[in-house]
Amino acid sequence: MKTCSSVLEAIGNTPLIELARIGKDLPGKIFAKAEFMNPSGSMKDRIALKMIEDAEKEGKLKPGSIVLEETSGNTGIGLAMVCAIKGYRFVAVMSEGNSPERRQVLQAMGARVELVPQAEGGKPGQVTGEDLALVEERARELQKELGAFWVNQFHNPGNCAAHYETTAQEIWRQMDGKIDYFLDVVGTSGTFTGIATALKEKDPNIQCWAVEPATAPVLAGKPVTNPKHVLQGSSYAKIPDLWQPRVCDGYITVTDGEAIRAARRLATEEGLLCGYTSGGNVAAALRLAGWCDPGARIVTILCDGGMRYLSTDLFK
Structure with a gap:
């Protein structure tokens, strides 16, 4: 090898x-x-690399750029790994309902983690669509605040392309x-x-x-x-x-x-x-x-x- x-x-x-x-x-x-x-421990490594490299080719990322993503943890961890290698600052926006190990890994890899409280009645370990909507709302606010590139895995065609290819x-x-x-x-x-x-x-x-x-x-x-x-x-x-x-x-x-x-x-x-x-x-x-x-x-x-x-x- x-x-x-x-x-x-x-x-x-x-x-x-x-x-x-x-x-x-x-x-x-x-x-x-x-x-x-996969190196960071999930299938999301594939899409993290694909979406970042697509953004570079399209001129959406330049040296010193901030990368932002809403994540349940795994895509964020994959992106933290990719950004660490490529030199981008990474901000992960995630629900407090996701397992704490994920946020700990993100922080260990140099990411800034923005935790969003769950919707009323939310239960740790069970993240709902309502919780995700709150995460997305905070991600939009941070994108404007930081001028960051939002990877947006829920709408990014590179997500499908990575697994297709x-x-x-x-x-x-x-x-x-x-x-x-x-x-x-x-x-x-x-x-x-x-x-x-x-x-x-x-x-x-x-x-x-x-x-x-x-x-x-x-x-x-x-x-x-x-x-x-x-x-x-x-x-x-x-x-x-x-x-x-x-x-x-x-x-x-x-x-x-x-x-x-x-x-x-x-x-x-x-x-x-x-x-x-x-x-x-x-x-x-x-x-x-x-x-x-x-x-x-x-x-x-x-x-x-x-x-x-x-x-x-x-x-x-």
């Missing part, structure tokens, strides 16, 4: 791991893309093109839309399914009974701007309990310490693997690592 001139060259080319133990008695086979093995291509190669299903929890929709678009271009028969919280299946057009759930950084009970329903073949929901149990099984049976959203993806994959055709190959994403959730109830 050649040396890297910076940590940015280590982004991507993450392993794709068959979950052969927790899925051993099921008809389908589950494969998980270990995105928590890298993650999807890696999955296709690693699976030798033999994929029956792809499924993923939808947050900004950059990961789902980018990967699903690329995979369907290669094989239109691949089924791409969106994973949603059982209490907030808004993409499936069903009522939101409770916008509060444990899938941090995703499913804010609203349809994201980057969402493309044309590449979605179906919807599957998971409860908080299912996500937590799957995350714990990943740790104890597969040796993979991952977060809530990874647990949600695996819970959905397990259900799909139970009723799909024998031998069907299911690919999902392990979004981030469990070390960012040690203050929560995930592993207690």
Whole structure:
């Protein structure tokens, strides 16, 4: 292996791991893309690098620029890493409802963290669309105040492009093109839309399914009974701007309990310490693997690592 001139060259080319133990008695086979093995610990490293480099090419960033982003933590951490290498000051605007480990990592990497109180009745660990609206409002204020470049991952096409150009291509190669299903929890929709678009271009028969919280299946057009759930950084009970329903073949929901149990099984049976959203993806994959055709190959994403959730109830 050649040396890297910076940590940015280590982004991507993450392993794709068959979950052969927790899925051993099921008809389908589950494969998980270990995105928590990116340098800063999540799939968001890919979009952080892409969106910053796009902004540089477009002349939106110059030496000494301030970069600003609203984040649940992972995109912010990826951006803090990229900005540290490129010499930009970075300001992360996030809800107080996100796990404290994320803000601690951001601060350790030199970012300024602007914490926004949750909406009335908010619960730590459960960030809602209302909470996110307050974060966005504060981000707009700071952008004007600081004259910063706002990355704006919820609307930035580079978010989808990063996964279209890298993650999807890696999955296709690693699976030798033999994929029956792809499924993923939808947050900004950059990961789902980018990967699903690329995979369907290669094989239109691949089924791409969106994973949603059982209490907030808004993409499936069903009522939101409770916008509060444990899938941090995703499913804010609203349809994201980057969402493309044309590449979605179906919807599957998971409860908080299912996500937590799957995350714990990943740790104890597969040796993979991952977060809530990874647990949600695996819970959905397990259900799909139970009723799909024998031998069907299911690919999902392990979004981030469990070390960012040690203050929560995930592993207690």
